Amino acid sequence: MTMDTVITGLGTVSPAGLGVEAYWEALVEGRTLIAPIPDFDTEGFHVHLGGKVPGFDPYDHIEGRFVVQTDAFTRFALVAAEEALRDSGVDTSVDPYATGALICSGAGGVEFGQREIEALWSEGPDRVGPYQSIAWFYAASTGQVSIRNGLKGMCGVLVTDEPGMLDALGQSARTLRRGTSSMLVGGAEAPIGSPFSLACQVGSEVLSPGVDPTTAYVPFTEGATGHVPAEGAAVALVERADVARERGARIRAVVAGQASTFGGVGVFDPGGEGLLWAARQAMERAGVSPEEVDVVFADAVGLPKADADEVATIRRLFPKGVAVTAPKTGFGRAYAGAGALDVAAAVLSLEHRIIPPTPHVLDAPFGLDLVVRVPRPARPRTALVLSRGMGGANSAVVLKHPEHA
Amino acid sequence: MSQRNITIEELVELVSICAGVRTDVATASTSTFEELGVDSLGVLGIIAEIERRVGRKLGPDAELVPSPTALIAFVAEGDVVTADGV
Numbered sequence: 102m103t104m105d106t107v108i109t110g111l112g113t114v115s116p117a118g119l120g121v122e123a124y125w126e127a128l129v130e131g132r133t134l135i136a137p138i139p140d141f142d143t144e145g146f147h148v149h150l151g152g153k154v155p156g157f158d159p160y161d162h163i164e165g166r167f168v169v170q171t172d173a174f175t176r177f178a179l180v181a182a183e184e185a186l187r188d189s190g191v192d193t194s195v196d197p198y199a200t201g202a203l204i205c206s207g208a209g210g211v212e213f214g215q216r217e218i219e220a221l222w223s224e225g226p227d228r229v230g231p232y233q234s235i236a237w238f239y240a241a242s243t244g245q246v247s248i249r250n251g252l253k254g255m256c257g258v259l260v261t262d263e264p265g266m267l268d269a270l271g272q273s274a275r276t277l278r279r280g281t282s283s284m285l286v287g288g289a290e291a292p293i294g295s296p297f298s299l300a301c302q303v304g305s306e307v308l309s310p311g312v313d314p315t316t317a318y319v320p321f322t323e324g325a326t327g328h329v330p331a332e333g334a335a336v337a338l339v340e341r342a343d344v345a346r347e348r349g350a351r352i353r354a355v356v357a358g359q360a361s362t363f364g365g366v367g368v369f370d371p372g373g374e375g376l377l378w379a380a381r382q383a384m385e386r387a388g389v390s391p392e393e394v395d396v397v398f399a400d401a402v403g404l405p406k407a408d409a410d411e412v413a414t415i416r417r418l419f420p421k422g423v424a425v426t427a428p429k430t431g432f433g434r435a436y437a438g439a440g441a442l443d444v445a446a447a448v449l450s451l452e453h454r455i456i457p458p459t460p461h462v463l464d465a466p467f468g469l470d471l472v473v474r475v476p477r478p479a480r481p482r483t484a485l486v487l488s489r490g491m492g493g494a495n496s497a498v499v500l501k502h503p504e505h506a
Numbered sequence: 507m508s509q510r511n512i513t514i515e516e517l518v519e520l521v522s523i524c525a526g527v528r529t530d531v532a533t534a535s536t537s538t539f540e541e542l543g544v545d546s547l548g549v550l551g552i553i554a555e556i557e558r559r560v561g562r563k564l565g566p567d568a569e570l571v572p573s574p575t576a577l578i579a580f581v582a583e584g585d586v587v588t589a590d591g592v
Contacts, residue, residue: 166543169526227558230524231550 106274106356107345107503110189110338112181112287113445116152116331116432119162120184124442125449127431128457129476134432135314135329141296148308150317151293152331152433164249170232171245172210173291177334177438178242179249182285186250189338190350191283193250199282201254203273204242204336205265207436207490208292208301213237215297242289246336254281261288262490263400263434264361266441267498270339271359277341287336288441294332302330305491307369307404318430320401320408320459321466328403331433335441337448354448355506357483358387358499365493369402373410376400376489380418380497384485387499391419394499395481396456398443399471400489401427402434411487412469424456424479426472431460440488444498447484451502454480511582512556517574524551538573556581 113120116134117127127134137143138151159168159176167179182204186193193200213236220228235241240258247256255276259265269286276284292298302308309327311317318329345352360382364370384394397419400411415425428446429439450456456477465471482505488496512520518534521527525548534542539549546569553568560581571577 165522165526165528166545166548167526169524170545170547227554231547231554234547 105342106270106277106339107342107352108337108339108354108356108448109345109350109352110185110191111353111445111448112184112188113333113335113442114154114177114181115333115442116154118155119180121445121449124445125453128428128446128449129455131458131460131474131476132431133314133460135317138293138299140294143299146299146303147310148299148303148330149312150309150314150329152329152333152435153293154332167245167249170236171241172213172236173294173332174206174208174210174289174334175236175242175245177291177332178204178246178287178289178336181287181289181334181336182246182250185285185336185338191338191340193252197251197253199254200252201276201281201284202243202247202252202256203258203269203284203286204246205259205261205269205288205437205441206239206242206290207260207262207265208290208298209239210237210241211298211301212291212294215295246285252285254284261494262436262492263439264488264490264494264496265437266335266444267359267486267488267496268361270356270444270498271361273339274356274359277339282344283338283340285336286339287334288437288439289334290436290438291332292436293330307402307491309403315461318403318433319461320403320427320430321412321469321471322462325403325405325408329433331435331439333435333438333442335438335445337444352503354451355501355503356498357389357501357506358383358385359497360386361494361496363493364495368493369404369407369489369491370410370493370495373414375495376411376487376497377414377417379495380414380485380487383497383499387501389483389499392421394419394423394483394485395479396450396484397423397425398447398484398486399425399427400487401430402489407489412466416468422470424470424472424477426456427459428457430462440496443486443488444500447486447500451481451484451500454478456481509559512559512578514574514578517578520552520555521574524548524555534574
């Protein structure tokens with residue numbers, strides 16, 4: 102199954118700030134965006150660092166009526182979706198039924214929920230606001246993005262860890278083939294804004310206990326002790342290639358192939374078999390050989406076993422070697438937002454002809470051409486993005502530069 | 507001691523706090539909640555806050571009132587009143 106889906110709009114809210122430009126600038130610099138979690142005392146959590154979106158006042162970007170009824174993860178989705186839509190130039194008012202939305206979430210609106218539960222316990226059930234009924238919900242971002250932009254096309258939500266965005270790209274390709282003209286697809290997450298949010302994650306034992314932002318999240322190294330959680334969102338406007346061409350849109354990247362597998366419950370795909378299968382299938386669907394892939398955006402969990410499995414997978418896929426990067430080590434893993442931010446990074450890498458480095462990892466491990474320390478000028482035409490979720494899901498997507506699709 | 511009624515000025519404030527919609531007395535007096543952009547959950551939140559201020563429950567019919575002026579009348583009369591469609 103070859104795909105005829107193209108990305109014509111991109112929006113991000115990340116620890117680098119608002120907008121794709123700020124995100125790309127930080128990636129190329131390999132900037133450290135990891136810092137102590139600022140909003141509450143993390144003593145007792147065994148997790149102290151995070152990648153936080155800096156200085157985000159929702160009232161600067163979103164109408165008050167949306168602010169009062171949304172959790173932070175939905176606000177990030179709204180802002181990223183607005184950028185993606187503007188970037189694409191699609192006028193959704195022409196036919197509201199022609200555009201859909203699919204925004205992934207792994208944690209939902211826990212921060213909003215904590216506030217309402219505090220009200221419940223301190224003042225009683227009458228103090229729980231009615232918007233609790235919708236704000237915590239995983240589908241809240243899809244719903245609010247649809248409402249705010251007047252979209253009436255197909256909508257959905259994938260409740261996932263990191264692979265969500267990659268899966269969403271695959272799903273949207275099928276939706277577009279059935280007649281929808283365009284879709285806003287993305288992932289949004291706000292998992293470090295409240296003690297309850299963080300408490301929901303510490304049991305997973307995959308988060309780094311480190312307190313030094315430059316050494317806490319260093320996958321593929323002997324110092325790997327897990328990853329740093331982050332918040333943020335990325336949204337892409339995808340549309341059918343023929344629709345995009347007809348309206349003269351700027352095509353930012355072609356979504357050439359995608360595949361998903363499931364590797365096992367409660368673990369990151371032991372052995373890497375599931376990830377390997379997903380990657381091979383995505384490449385086959387895209388019609389690209391290993392020699393044609395110029396860069397791999399690695400999952401980079403930061404746990405020794407998972408890292409070793411991923412290195413083995415990449416070596417089996419590319420026996421002759423391939424450039425590999427994991428820019429997320431500069432700011433952390435934003436769960437469902439992480440895959441989305443990786444897809445955005447891959448699109449920008451193809452566009453700018455630069456492979457951003459893997460911050461904080463100082464040397465490439467044996468047998469892996471990891472881009473470290475400085476960005477690598479290149480002419481990547483095809484990128485492979487790999488992703489695993491802690492629930493065992495794997496996903497891979499092949500993105501192509503439009504001139505080489 | 508609880509107050510007995512609410513004023514349009516108070517309601518303008520509650521519309522902002524509970525539903526995130528900024529309005530003024532003149533607009534609120536002549537608009538429905540829908541016209542103001544206050545959705546049904548927003549109305550529920552406003553009613554809950556009024557119930558706290560007046561110290562009594564307004565009952566399930568309260569959420570059926572279509573507009574700020576009708577809600578003020580409802581708090582005063584305990585009945586759904588609609589005047590001139592507002």
